[in-house]
Amino acid sequence: MKLKKSALIGAAIAGLLVSGYAAAQEQFIGLPSYRVGPYGSNGASLYGGWIDYMAMVNARDGGVNGVKLTWEECETEYNNARGVECYERLKNKGPTGNSVFQPLSTGITYSVLEKVEQDKIPMVTIGYGRTDAADGSVFPWVFPMVTTYWSQASAIVNYIGTKAGGMDKLKGKKIGLLYHDSAYGKESHAIMDKLAEKHGFELQKVAVAHPGNEQQAQWLQIRQQKPDYVILWGWGVMNATALRTAAKTGYSRDKIIGVWWSGSEEDAIPAGDAAKGFVAAGFNVAGANYPVIKDIQTNVYAKNAGNMEDKERVGSVLYNRGVVHGIITVEAIRTAQEKFGKGKSMTGEQMRWGFEHLNLDTKRLAALGAAGFMPDLKISCKDHEGAGKVKFQQWDGSKWNVVTDWIEADKPLVRGMIEESAAAYAKEKGITPRDCSKEM
Amino acid sequence: MGFFFEVLIGGLLSGVLYALVALGFVLIYKASGVFNFAQGAMVFFAALTFVGFQALLPGWTGLEEGSVMVFWLAFILALASMIVLGILTEKVVLRPLVNQPQITLFMATIGLSFLVEGIAQAIWGANVRALDLGIADEPIGWILDSADMIVSSFDVFAAALAGILVAALALFFQYTKVGRALRAVADDHQAALSIGIPLQHIWAIVWGVAGFVALVAGLIWGARSGVQFALTFTALKALPVLILGGFTSVPGAIVGGLIIGASEKLAEVYIGPFVGGGIEGWFPYMLALFFLLVRPEGLFGEKHIDRV
Numbered sequence: 243m244k245l246k247k248s249a250l251i252g253a254a255i256a257g258l259l260v261s262g263y264a265a266a267q268e269q270f271i272g273l274p275s276y277r278v279g280p281y282g283s284n285g286a287s288l289y290g291g292w293i294d295y296m297a298m299v300n301a302r303d304g305g306v307n308g309v310k311l312t313w314e315e316c317e318t319e320y321n322n323a324r325g326v327e328c329y330e331r332l333k334n335k336g337p338t339g340n341s342v343f344q345p346l347s348t349g350i351t352y353s354v355l356e357k358v359e360q361d362k363i364p365m366v367t368i369g370y371g372r373t374d375a376a377d378g379s380v381f382p383w384v385f386p387m388v389t390t391y392w393s394q395a396s397a398i399v400n401y402i403g404t405k406a407g408g409m410d411k412l413k414g415k416k417i418g419l420l421y422h423d424s425a426y427g428k429e430s431h432a433i434m435d436k437l438a439e440k441h442g443f444e445l446q447k448v449a450v451a452h453p454g455n456e457q458q459a460q461w462l463q464i465r466q467q468k469p470d471y472v473i474l475w476g477w478g479v480m481n482a483t484a485l486r487t488a489a490k491t492g493y494s495r496d497k498i499i500g501v502w503w504s505g506s507e508e509d510a511i512p513a514g515d516a517a518k519g520f521v522a523a524g525f526n527v528a529g530a531n532y533p534v535i536k537d538i539q540t541n542v543y544a545k546n547a548g549n550m551e552d553k554e555r556v557g558s559v560l561y562n563r564g565v566v567h568g569i570i571t572v573e574a575i576r577t578a579q580e581k582f583g584k585g586k587s588m589t590g591e592q593m594r595w596g597f598e599h600l601n602l603d604t605k606r607l608a609a610l611g612a613a614g615f616m617p618d619l620k621i622s623c624k625d626h627e628g629a630g631k632v633k634f635q636q637w638d639g640s641k642w643n644v645v646t647d648w649i650e651a652d653k654p655l656v657r658g659m660i661e662e663s664a665a666a667y668a669k670e671k672g673i674t675p676r677d678c679s680k681e682m
Numbered sequence: 683m684g685f686f687f688e689v690l691i692g693g694l695l696s697g698v699l700y701a702l703v704a705l706g707f708v709l710i711y712k713a714s715g716v717f718n719f720a721q722g723a724m725v726f727f728a729a730l731t732f733v734g735f736q737a738l739l740p741g742w743t744g745l746e747e748g749s750v751m752v753f754w755l756a757f758i759l760a761l762a763s764m765i766v767l768g769i770l771t772e773k774v775v776l777r778p779l780v781n782q783p784q785i786t787l788f789m790a791t792i793g794l795s796f797l798v799e800g801i802a803q804a805i806w807g808a809n810v811r812a813l814d815l816g817i818a819d820e821p822i823g824w825i826l827d828s829a830d831m832i833v834s835s836f837d838v839f840a841a842a843l844a845g846i847l848v849a850a851l852a853l854f855f856q857y858t859k860v861g862r863a864l865r866a867v868a869d870d871h872q873a874a875l876s877i878g879i880p881l882q883h884i885w886a887i888v889w890g891v892a893g894f895v896a897l898v899a900g901l902i903w904g905a906r907s908g909v910q911f912a913l914t915f916t917a918l919k920a921l922p923v924l925i926l927g928g929f930t931s932v933p934g935a936i937v938g939g940l941i942i943g944a945s946e947k948l949a950e951v952y953i954g955p956f957v958g959g960g961i962e963g964w965f966p967y968m969l970a971l972f973f974l975l976v977r978p979e980g981l982f983g984e985k986h987i988d989r990v
Binding site for chain 1: 808
């Protein structure tokens with residue numbers, strides 16, 4: 243009897259030890275997702291890709307150096323207040339708390355900008371958020387990777403320059419900017435004004451009120467002004483409506499260049515035939531033929547463990563963007579473990595170090611099965627953006643086809659504006675910028 | 683001058699589409715005196731159900747994808763779903779609230795809107811879907827050639843459809859027994875009940891008809907910019923139309939729609955550039971506010987007189 247009791251106690255202690263040990267072998271990632279509401283369709287693809295990538299790393303590699311990735315979703319409905327609530331709800335989960343916050347919303351980014359610094363949780367904003375946060379000396383906890391809005395705008399103008407036969411040919415041309423009348427849409431103004439001044443083209447700004455499901459007046463204005471190209475800086479229903487109204491008013495779709503939040507299947511399919519020929523920028527491309535996507539299909543979908551309800555969307559623009567989020571998160575964990583100990587769960591501070599020393603060069607991307615899928619990027623204390631490049635894809639009526647190689651932004655111009663804006667923010671908030679030459 | 687008329691005609695045609703959504707509000711307001719906050723959600727639910735059935739039917743029946751037969755079957759099934767939704771709304775939401783203050787009924791429709799949005803996405807998913815009604819959204823050739831003006835064939839079709847609906851509903855309210863009963867119920871629930879008007883029956887009919895109007899509006903708006911959650915925002919366009927036209931007038935909805943459509947487009951083109959653009963979103967509300975000050979019951983609404 244006594245022996246039996248001792249055995250039970252021993253088993254209980256062993257169980258506790260094992261469970262404690264197992265808990266330490268987790269890396270928790272909080273996902274403030276949106277799967278319902280106005281942008282639920284975008285969120286389902288994005289978070290689907292991201293979760294599938296992490297599930298694939300767990301299934302194929304047993305996690306990162308043996309550390310299993312765990313995650314929990316918290317529905318924000320793309321609403322700032324709910325985003326903050328999710329931030330608070332997720333921050334203490336997992337053995338080391340939430341080690342990175344990626345809100346996928348510029349509004350939520352601004353709402354928790356100061357909180358992440360207090361809580362020592364890095365915030366990664368891939369393809370959205372505050373552009374000047376790319377200056378890591380002023381914003382040590384914020385990482386607007388891979389390409390910021392300003393770099394994107396500059397790369398689009400470079401692409402238009404190529405189409406026109408050279409940057410010098412832009413002089414005297416007219417470029418329309420059809421933008422979502424919000425902070426997101428207006429983020430383009432400063433850089434576009436500078437670029438217009440530098441290259442001598444006339445910039446015609448046309449605002450579209452939220453949600454943008456009615457654009458007759460705007461496209462009649464465009465028809466009257468006759469711009470050579472129109473940059474579509476849209477979001478949600480505004481994109482499909484823009485393409486359909488452009489068709490209605492006879493504006494050629496291959497002269498419309500969308501930003502990456504305008505260039506997904508979710509934007510092109512609802513526009514039907516009106517989307518044919520439409521070109522859009524992207525810091526990732528569409529397609530299921532990349533080894534990384536095939537790995538997901540083999541290790542996750544073949545075992546009926548995929549996150550996507552609509553499996554047809556695996557390999558879509560937004561799904562692949564989710565995979566980019568997964569790659570960057572996992573590689574930051576790996577980088578952090580190199581310094582702080584392989585096989586350990588990383589804290590927020592350690593993860594911040596991991597992000598700041600991330601180096602996804604061509605060789606590493608090829609090893610990850612993502613060569614050509616996303617641009618190579620190298621983050622540093624000073625530069626939290628990394629790449630500043632985009633590829634352009636064209637919609638053929640049923641799918642996106644890549645039509646360019648990676649096109650770079652006008653880095654000196656963009657970087658100068660980032661540093662100027664960050665310095666103004668630092669002055670306003672009384673922040674003393676870090677001396678990056680002293681950072682390891 | 684040609685450009686002015688182009689903007690004006692485009693605005694008037696857009697206004698008809700706003701009126702189409704506003705009609706659904708008018709119907710329910712006329713029958714129950716309630717501003718149905720869930721009308722936008724009903725438009726979304728109807729369109730999503732239609733495209734959902736349209737996708738499923740070829741697999742179920744072996745009919746050819748995109749065929750006319752599939753279209754009409756999907757339409758009938760979506761309409762049946764809207765009628766079921768209407769009946770359930772009456773039984774579960776409205777019946778327990780008979781004789782309650784109007785604000786209570788209004789609050790109930792706010793709850794209903796979240797429920798309907800959630801159910802629609804739970805059943806059919808949140809994916810954005812294309813909807814092709816087979817009518818090209820492109821300029822009518824002879825108008826473009828002769829006057830260099832863009833008038834979309836799709837917009838003209840939608841305007842004609844809305845016109846037919848308005849005429850049919852106006853006749854229904856004016857000349858049928860059910861129509862008169864609807865107006866009686868709108869005036870006073872208790873008085874209508876006391877003279878033997880079956881309130882629940884009337885409410886179920888009107889919610890069913892509002893569901894039909896929501897389906898038509900959902901198909902037109904869905905064909906323009908895809909079937910997606912943003913269809914719920916169409917309700918925002920209908921609100922100033924209602925204030926202008928009056929909450930109880932079917933012809934008022936169409937006149938209000940025309941005024942709002944034309945004025946917002948002209949304002950966007952001719953005033954917008956001086957104030958940074960993007961004024962289409964708030965200009966109709968400003969206009970409606972002005973109307974509220976001058977004529978609170980709207981252009982065609984019933985004047986409310988209280989004995990003191």
